[in-house]
Amino acid sequence: MSPMLADRFELNNGSPLGPNYTVLNKLGEGTYGIVYRVRSNDQHGAERAAKVLKLYNNPSNVREDIARRFEREFECARIKSPHLVAATEKGMIKGNPFFVMEYCPNGSAKNWVGRNKPFSDIDRFAQETLLGLKALHENGVIHRDLKPDNILLDALGNAKLTDFGIAGYQNSRMTRVNLFGQAKDIFGTYAYIAPEQANSRVAYKALGPAADMWSFGVTMYEIITGYLPFGALEKDADLGEYMKRASQGTYPPLSRYRGDVPPKWEELIRQCLDHVYRKRISNAEDALNILGFSGVETPDNTFDFYRDMFGLQVMHGEEPGRIYNLSRAVPGGGGEATLGWFDDGNPYTNTLTIVERQTKFVSRYHATIVKDPIKQCWLIKDGQFREKNGIQAWHPSTNGTLVNSEFADHNGLPILPGDIITVGDTTLKVVTRSRY
Template structure:
């Protein structure tokens, strides 16, 4: 349980606190609805850091547990080893108020850089480095879901680093905060950068896929290169509806003919901005293929009969299954009517089928197929929401040959294979 605070009592607490667990608090770097970030200095060695406090009182009591879980997962996401992700250092509490310490970036954010003028060459360099950061996130089963210029910071060497993983793709942290009547209260993220399916409740089950971030990446690249947003103006409240309508049709304003942009980049950005998720790049590796003719290398080895499955998000975050596969193993939602060897808990949403997927050994290889055989009706039954490997929808016939470090997505749960 957290200590009960009002905003005024919390501010008084901070104002009267000079240091927290070895860190001296300095100036406020930024504040949002759910958190406030301070610049701070480690007392032992004068090392500058940023400290993010969670405003637990900003949501109703019933929503606080999920908010705190989201905060913890944001900290854990920051522990992914990457040159282009803000690094988490440690987590603690101040009289019941959770906070975590993270890397401080002195170079400002991408929004300021765009406003002050960014060259075409620098824009493309930043874009490639952001791709690497996204790849590192996606390889660990995380989807950023709020990629925008404010969430790209620059260190003292000028390297861009992605930050604000508070709405990364976890079942525990839905896109909405629910009010006392159970109705959505707020959609996270910035509308101007959100993929059409992210704004559509009907398609929200797909918001755990890399295609969400790839759309946002396209918007961000377009803005860096042209200093404008792709789907029209975004200056007043009246601009929102037409902008979103244009985005839903993929109807972006063409680049000016005078712009000396490589045709390859024009093709990449256009494909990223496709309104149809299935026509977009399905993962960062595909973008890299078009950009430089090569995928990001993961040094993946084919999966053999003995492998491990780790739950990277969902209601059983961190759970590990050790599998010794002789012929087939079934995966699905917990159910009294279906026996699965890999059982996934899902009580918040309903996106995982009882008969969701099947692992099958064929020769020396391990394959995954969507759906399962149903003995009762003597037919193969596919899942209702599909099975994805590295963001790509797989079928129920040939299946997909699995490799180490592949990311399997079923509903709102991502699983990494080792």
């Protein structure tokens, strides 16, 4: 494959950015990119932010990977939610990709730290942040870098999540530095990272919504008290002790710093900062309920077993958007389909074949999907019943099959519309359509 070509660019106040925008000023610059405030050239003259990747500043052998991560950030910012900074369009300048997104003039939540905000404001901020996380998680995306700097406030003071440069898909192995991070941000990353994500032995298996809930807990602790929960983190020598305390889950209660802390906040922080990730609160909806925000709309996961199309849509993978129609793969009242890695030399090994050439973490015989006519449900089992080393038996996959971050085994887990299935580094969302 030929190397990606990119030339150095220079944008000043008044410079054009593609045919539709004019640069107003630079908002910030990091190792990999620059963010500008821009104005649209149409009659509305709306202000936007534009993120430009400095692809030219990277060796040619890594440009493709960096550009792919940048494209993924754009895709994350296209998820529909009023609490995510929305990307509107993308383009190229001298071979360097850019995308345009909402401009939030009120800065980041970092400005809230140490301000002793009233809990009426904190509650609203937390609700909006959690709704943003909920939208990401429902699409199989883990933010992985949630912190006050990455929660922006729009003109009306609404909280919106941004900076998906290292956003991971559930149980993805990708571990990278922030696309736009500077050296000083490394402590910021460690300050908010869940302890299991710093442990290479379990980080892959533990990458799920619970990792973001830890970061949310640290973020809210800092906003409420003005301090990080596990001590000062200002120099190299602080890092070891900070991570040790985090791994033990030892921190001062909120009431040490504020006398007006509602009990619900002590409880939520306790559940977010549980150092055992399997015991930690694992979804934004439960956090919203603890804060008293009931009645939050949840997706309808009902479907007609016999009449509706039931399928798996690739959310993250090498064929994004592709839908595997399970109803066609398993016609009639019941049966099963096999799922595994797409083998060019033997493409009919499985009913459903997942293309994964970059990482190849999908097993050749990865999973089995069952249509159960008695229970009128679908379920997925890890592995397949086959011959291996001369033995006919149920053999598990190499890397496991997950449903909403829970590992399936040979007994299987039920799957419903909206569920997120992870096989290797490919993320699939269960979808239905009426009268296929």
